[in-house]
Amino acid sequence: MKLSRAALAALAALLLACPGRANLSVVPTAPYDFKAAPLSAEASSALAFLGYRFDEASGTIRRPDGGLLTRRQMQHLLSACRVLPGSLSLDDRWSLLSGGYRIDEAKDAVLSPATHAPMTCLELAEFKLYSSRDLQQLVLERLDALLSNQDPDRPLPMEDFAKARSIARQAPLALPPSLVRAFSGPLGVRPPPTPAGIWASAVDRAYVASTRFWDGAQKHLQGLTYVSPVLPELSSAPAPRPYFDAAERDAGQDLQRAAAAYFERWPLGRELLGHFRDPNGSLRLPPFTILDLGPADLVAAVYNAHSKSIMINRSYLEKASRGLPAGSQDRNTAILKSMDVTLFHELTHAWQDRRDGLMADLDRGSAPMDIYLEYEVEAKLAGYRFLLAKMLADPSSVIGHPNLADYQKMLADFGQWRIELERLYLQGFPHLAADLATAQSIQRRRLSVIKGLLEENPDDGTLRRALKRLEEGSADLARVSDDSNDRLGRFILEELPRMRRQSYPALVEVLVREVLAAPRAALDAQRLKQAAAYADLVDDPALHRALLRRIAQAKDALSQARLP
């Protein structure tokens, strides 16, 4: 795929702004001569990827903006890149961490997983461009699917214009310039009168070009295709190592062992751990890595399907461990009590990955999108089963639990809870998250693009393999979609009514204990009213009476405590 001039200019500016550290011993403004000072194959390839052009006759290199690359600029490109705290976007930070890179805040550097050396400016620019192309592909795919369903002779309806605009704004560099202009007008304007077919055709061309890039790429796909059985020439790259160094491994394994011991005490936990036992009965949990993923309230943990590891946010751990000494049992217990439901959720994602193989399809590019809402619903419900088990065993253990309010919402109105979850993902990841039906519709579009390309190039082996890969992805998507519908149907019909029956009396006890443990005059009446509402939802008359007596006793106890 050819990048737009604007993209190249932006990259060139990024590279030139990147300060180098090496002292210059040569005339800095003289053009770099790659015949006199040959470059490594990796550096040449990276420069070509970034849009630099090599002139074999003169031995010079032209920058993407057309100017000659000087020796000083080359020295900057090849020197360790200084990455100031806060200068990386959250997307770049997560991409780097997922890829095994680590950010050394003390040295203002990004360390490579292979060499542990700081990344050069050239390597970092190459990585960022590669990551952004991944995003561009996703954006083009969503837009292509949307526009190809329109009447080609009529302007886009207002609603679809808004959708297209919201998707396109995630990665404007992916789009042809005419579309960037069309989507960058003032908010709330009517869609331009351009027939939708004109736009669809522009996006289609960009999408097909982008698909060619992904299906033809060799070097940049290697890290992503280690799992691919249908592209043996690309399957030799090793899986990314989950741990950067021994310290990271020791800290991760310590928490992983503590989590396994914690879940082993619960029947549901043992069932979950059972999914990770090999035929000999040995536990093969995904590695845990403790990383700086952002502020504590942003995320506690996330399953990384690429490295098959659970990434845990260091700042969340620090908040949850309340200053207890590192490595102590008390610290691990405090952490696990706070994030047990979250870990159960993330381990469920790891189980989905092993069970279905669909996340490997995502990694290979054989299936579209990144986050499937059905997987999120399944993982959330798995975590909430564990929360219920905890609550039934000891109602005090869930007082103030970060997931309790959402659990109550799920019980009260499952449909609205599901819709709000969809809204949250739409808000946070409009280009990455979708339900399986949307993913299947995008996949059908992908298949038709590849089949169209094959009609033009029937002997192209790469395209034939890509088609086979997509067909495998389609089969996985259909199977997972069917399984997911069955699972959800059973949950709504059988399990949800049972969860409600078990939860309502337990929630009365949680609320009563919460009030008695920490009376707060302004809130106690509200909580006891809430407890009474839960009691009223209990159908068994004897249990209902007992719960009302419990609430009355709590009121009496509070009144006694407040007497002077």
Added chain:
Amino acid sequence: MRAAYAAAWCLCASLCACKPSPIAGEPAAAYQSRGGLFSCLAPARWRVVERQGGFHLVSFFGPPDGPAPYSISLSLYYYPKTPGSPRLERYILEQRAAARRFEPPRRWPWPGGCALRFDAWAQERQARHETTILIPRGGGYYAWALSAPQSDGAAAEDLLRQVIDSFRPVTN
């Protein structure tokens, strides 16, 4: 009574023939449900999802732009009078139980007949506010559920009023 109701509908139909006012700062668009069971006006550029399973009919997600894209959802459910569907009183009780703060049901003026409204906050310091409008019909009831950031109070109220005033269920 039936004649009065028909007159109200005629008046409403003639009002609706005029160009509708913008909703939530957006041009209003007419939404017709799949199968033609109901119609309403909605902000034109908002995202629509339909029939997500269970009792769900439609949801509108928006606004598509601005400082907080897709921070509001407005959803419609229909709970028929069948086994497995919560009766109106139980539905309210379940919502009441799940809420840390709750404003009990009260009458809500709606051009098509009687409606009830209640408000809930899942946590004491919850930044989101949920409003539900219940409209009994055909033995069951429709439930409109608005979920919006607390800070959007006036705008969300305006959205709710305009969409639900324009809501026209076909079944009585």
